Amino acid sequence: MQDIADRLNISKNSVSQALSGKAGVSEETRKLIFRTADELGYVYTGNRKRSADQAEQAGGTGSIALVATDFAFSMRGFFGEIYLTIEKEVQKRGKSLQIQSISQQMMDEETLPAFIEQREVDGILILSHLSTDYMNKLVDTGIPTVLIDHHHPDVHADAILTNNRFSAYRAVKYLCELGHSRMGFIGNTSFSPSYYERLEGFHLAHHELGLAVNPEWVVSDALEDPEFMEKRIRAMGEQPTAWFCVNDGLGFIVNSTVQNMGYQVPADISIVSFDNGQLSRLATPKTTTMAVDLALFGQTAIRQLFWRMEQPEAPYMELLLPTTLIERDSTSAPRP
Known part of the structure; x- marks a missing residue:
C-alpha cells in the first residue's frame, strides 16, 4: 500500500x-x-x-475497535465513563464495538488484535496511552483512527484532547484572583503530554500575570505516593500558599501531606486539582478542581471517527475540549 x-x-x-x-x-x-x-x-x-x-x-464491517492498556481500562472513574458513552454512540449508529486490552507484550512485539489484523473493523479508537510505535502500527493499517486523551507529534491521526494549557492557565488565574502570588506545580510531565501541557499553562499564566515562578515549587517528577510527597514538600525551604496539581490523585495526596505537616487547608495552603474525579470529592476538605466532560469526550471521538471514515483525505486535526472550574472548600484567599 x-x-x-x-x-x-x-x-x-x-x-x-x-x-x-x-x-x-x-x-x-x-x-x-x-x-x-x-x-x-x-x-x-x-x-x-x-x-x-x-x-x-x-456498510463496511459494521464494527468499531476500541483499544487501550489494562491500566487505562482499570481507571473506571475516568475512562469508564468515556467507554460507556462510546458504546452508546456506536450503537446509535448501528454498529458494534469490539474491545481489546493491549498488553505490554503486544506492544513490544507489535502484535495487533486479530480483528484489526484481519480488517474486521471500520474504525479504531485508541483510548489514552499506547507506545508511539504501536499506535503507528495501528494507523499504518489504513483503518481510520482517532486518539482519545493522548497525542504525539509522530502519530498522524486525529486526536480528542482536553484543552490542558488553557485549563491550567485558568486554574492559576483563579488562584491569583483569590490573592495568591506564590503558587507551586505538582505533576509528572514525563508520564503524559497532557501533564506537560498543564505545566506550560501554569508558566503561561505566571508570565501574563507578571508573577515569578519559584523553581523549587515546580515538582515535575511527582509520584502518586504519600512518602514521596511528604519527603519532597518537607525539603522545601518555605511553602507556597497554593498548589496546582495535574490530577485529583496528586491533589488528594498533597492535601493529606500538608495537613500532616501542620498546615490548614485552605487557610494556610490552597489546592486546585484536575479531572473532577472521585478523590476530589472524598478529600477533606473537598478539592477545587478542573472538571472534564467525559461524556463529551466519547461523543466527540465517535463523531470525529465517523467523519474521518467519510473524509479519509482531509487534514488530521486535534479537537480541544473545555473544562469547568468547580470551586470547593480547598481554596480561599491566603492569610494576610
Whole structure:
C-alpha cells in the first residue's frame, strides 16, 4: 500500500480504502490505484474491486475497535465513563464495538488484535496511552483512527484532547484572583503530554500575570505516593500558599501531606486539582478542581471517527475540549 501511495503521491489510507472496497475515494482514484497495483505486479482478489456505491451499500464491517492498556481500562472513574458513552454512540449508529486490552507484550512485539489484523473493523479508537510505535502500527493499517486523551507529534491521526494549557492557565488565574502570588506545580510531565501541557499553562499564566515562578515549587517528577510527597514538600525551604496539581490523585495526596505537616487547608495552603474525579470529592476538605466532560469526550471521538471514515483525505486535526472550574472548600484567599 505504501508503494502505491508513494507512486501516486496520495495517502496510504486512500489506497487502503480503495483496495478494501470501502467508500471514501472517487471511482477514478480507485481505478488508478488498481491500475498502479497491476503495474507494480501486486495480486489481489477480484471481490475487492467493488465500486464506491457497492461499498456504501455494504456498510463496511459494521464494527468499531476500541483499544487501550489494562491500566487505562482499570481507571473506571475516568475512562469508564468515556467507554460507556462510546458504546452508546456506536450503537446509535448501528454498529458494534469490539474491545481489546493491549498488553505490554503486544506492544513490544507489535502484535495487533486479530480483528484489526484481519480488517474486521471500520474504525479504531485508541483510548489514552499506547507506545508511539504501536499506535503507528495501528494507523499504518489504513483503518481510520482517532486518539482519545493522548497525542504525539509522530502519530498522524486525529486526536480528542482536553484543552490542558488553557485549563491550567485558568486554574492559576483563579488562584491569583483569590490573592495568591506564590503558587507551586505538582505533576509528572514525563508520564503524559497532557501533564506537560498543564505545566506550560501554569508558566503561561505566571508570565501574563507578571508573577515569578519559584523553581523549587515546580515538582515535575511527582509520584502518586504519600512518602514521596511528604519527603519532597518537607525539603522545601518555605511553602507556597497554593498548589496546582495535574490530577485529583496528586491533589488528594498533597492535601493529606500538608495537613500532616501542620498546615490548614485552605487557610494556610490552597489546592486546585484536575479531572473532577472521585478523590476530589472524598478529600477533606473537598478539592477545587478542573472538571472534564467525559461524556463529551466519547461523543466527540465517535463523531470525529465517523467523519474521518467519510473524509479519509482531509487534514488530521486535534479537537480541544473545555473544562469547568468547580470551586470547593480547598481554596480561599491566603492569610494576610
